[in-house]
Amino acid sequence: MGTKQNRVVLSGGAGQQWLPEHPLDREPDPDAPARLTLLLRRRAPLPNALLETPAVISLDELAAQYGAAPDDVQLVKDVLGARGLEVTDAGDRLVTVEAGLAALTSVFGASLRLFEGEDPFRPGPVHYRRLAGDLLLPAELDGVVLSVVGLETQPVARPEFYTPDGEPNSVYSPIELGRLYRFPADMDGTGQRLAVVSLGGNCHPEDLQAYFTGLGLTPPSITHISVDGADISPPTGPATKFDLEVTLDLQISGALAPGAQILNYVTRNNGQGILLGLRAAIHATPAPTAISLSWGSPEITYSGQLALAMHDLFEDAAALGITVCAASGDTGSVSGMKDGGHHVNFPASDPYLLACGGTTLIADVQTNTIHAETTWNTGTSSATGGGVSGVFDLPDWQAAADVPKRSGSDDPGRGVPDVAANADNNTGYQVLLGGRQICVGGTSAATPLWAALICRLTQSLGRPLGLLQPLIYQDLQANSVTAGFRDVINGDNGGYAARPGWDANTGLGSPHGEDLLAVLRERLP
Template sequence: MSTKHPLPGSERKLEQGTQVVGQCDPAERIEVFVMLRRQQQAQFDALMSRIEAGDPSVKPLSREALAKDYGAAPADIAKIKAFAAAHGLTVVREDAAARSVLLSGTVAQFQSAFEVKLQQFQHHMAGSFRGRTGPVSVPDDLRDLIEAVLGLDNRPQARPHFRIRPPFEAARAHQASFTPPQLAALYNFPQGDGAGQCVGIIELGGGYNTADLRSYFGALGVSMPSVKSVGVDQGGNKPSGDPNGPDGEVTLDIEIVGAIAPGASIAVYFTQNSDAGFIDAVSRAVHDTANKPSVISISWGAPESVWTAQSMQAFNSVLQSAAALGVTICAASGDSGSSDGTGSGDQVDFPASSPYVLACGGTSVTASGSSITREVVWNDGAQGGASGGGISAAFPVPTWQKGLSAATSGGGQKALSGRGVPDVAGDASPLTGYSVLIDGTQTVIGGTSAVAPLWAALIARINAAKGQPAGFVNPKLYQRAGVCNDITQGNNGSFAAAKGWDACTGLGSPNGQKVAAAL
């Protein structure tokens, strides 16, 4: 028998305020997925550095080519299957393209296979969940080929980044809300309806009612888009009937994309709210050969500090695959300002902080007629939410952000020591938010959650007009000055708006025509 060693980056610490409330039932069946290394990693890295540099000669890989050249090696998958068989685990699914093998077994079998102790925990915010402390251990002969083992714990990993306008605020006469087509017009989006494109939306809970969508699009005079739900790991379209819960997120995302790009099909990937569920859903969307999304919108995330290193690396490598395939990923930067709601210092939200996504921050918009009269950083005070943004502690400064610095609220400049967040922005204040219909209720919602689908819909229109995917857009947006409306007023706590890029609104809100020309 080979000895086992801790998998680097798999350590779990007990979060403050978490208590052990009992043991897990050893006979309970659970599913865990193992992510494997990439074939030809060095060759893939060389390709990525060309993509990151914005090399126009790089063409997106087909999903088939990515699977064949840079998926998991058949020999590696065979080793995992042999390991599973030796521990009585069943292989539920193997996907060479996504480099994942999904295993099913009892708590007792997994505890023995990975030398972990699974317990029931309780936390005042996260509720009760199955968890572990310490590292996951793997045998010597598998150590180099396993990137991550996910799903042993099912603690809620991320939160949705939307905010419902408080009822009393609606009475303030000077605050207007917008329909998504009104914002598309204010932001000068190019004509088109996204026909022929598929927009993927990732959801970690909740659901939508087709009746809501029908009446919403009908009232806007927009044709009903094709919306299909894709269940991942026991996830599915399960509306709770509570517009303040995840239903608000799901419906907001679909209504914004559908209202601006009604010709595009929308695939909604539903999964469990855990790091395993989140990563698997994004992976399934990126590698989906049936729906083939060309752009994916993610409105969920969590501070970098609450992710294990293995989860973050595994997730980031999925996002790299998306960039290689020419799939644009838009992610909300968070609604809790420069602290990302941690209450301790500055933090950025992940996956928005991955260098392979277009991180979307928030603004507050005032308009008169068909033009914007004022646009500032979204910051509605401590209870009201603010644009997430700052400097990553996990990822280095990408090529396209070299030499930038972040203006601070104190009037200084902070050189980027890591990836700067966000890249772009858009209307996100619930006080100037989006009119949507959720669980039968007409409501106004804001949050950077709304900005990710807004940008995703813009990119779907651009892709449709161009007849090919814009792909990894970050280098192109940073290389061409003036494609965004520069936001120079306001702050998100520690960081301030400034001329050019800043850590509140990135390059600014979209001038759709100019963005289209740049891409």
């Protein structure tokens, strides 16, 4: 790291801006109160046995053995307190620091600019701050503080759903999809906790009540939890597309795991909001069985500071036995970028997440027969995301997958996605929004489907699954079907063609829940 007047440059620069925006002709208010979240180093590294094996520890054990050292916390308080900042929360490795914006930018050597842009989850323009240049750290904290998040406030992620342009070819209820994918029929998620992290929008309680009742289900237990001051009140007017994401997540997960407790963590769509929302879900007591993240954006749009802190929390999840599912994206192999290259979505590209791709499903729900399943690609910019990470290296458990090289490079990288399910907006999911039945597709829908399946598998196995990939990739062979999956071998997502075995469209394939349960029962202690 370089030094600038007894300060060091924090690694991990700003992400590439991808949403339309306009600079504003004024400076951020220097007197505005502001709050940062700092990630501190672990007192000891998490061993691989806790990350990629079925071993699980408790939240208390995680904090005691792999949390921040008390001396590090005190050092942060002393160094920042001497510079006029207040450390207001040091309960774990994510430490909260508060002060006026001018004081924070002075201590961290930050230059900020104001912009007007849009938030994909909320209607209307938003104003936000973005960094211009490096972020600095007092030299005494070099190696102790790993990441600083909160100076930038721009929207980070987008929802990953599509509605059909006209009449869909078919519409499936989640229950029908559970039968087609052979979810264990005698399990409903009882005793499990399924967390959803929502970045915007709300849902009408009457929609949820009517939806589950219409499916012949007792409405599941759904709790809405505000994080970082996010509004969790129901919409006051007609439901909008910005309410669709959270409604979609809750209805699919609740219909497929109606016995589970559904926890909807609502937070803000900026770096700090996402970080705090993830922490709330991952560090909950008791720990959730599965977490559904139906949002994302291209890897290169995330600052190194934010991506590092999120990755650190995903390591915590793996150690705690939590399976985190994430949408691989809905804009094919380019992930919505217009630079001519191939890109993948983060956080789906993180190796500690189960990346969920999308298929087009043609089936007979009367006989529970799948007639055809292909890669979702309508040819009109809506297609399953997938490809090779430019950030994360190839995991050991994916070594036999024959993952292509990174775009424009000879280096290997983490392949995306791992698994898939129906996501085509023309063969979509039945959802109730504003009292009206609609059809919705996207990897946003495939993700809560997989989270619900994890809950049913966990209920049957009697133990958490945590990071699923080392178990499901265990017998992977080139050009062969992986046990527990329906291989999807036709189609492409623009940059990558489907093939037998793993591919960068649908991963290992869509689930055969009963077979997958048998595989896991055999491989788990």
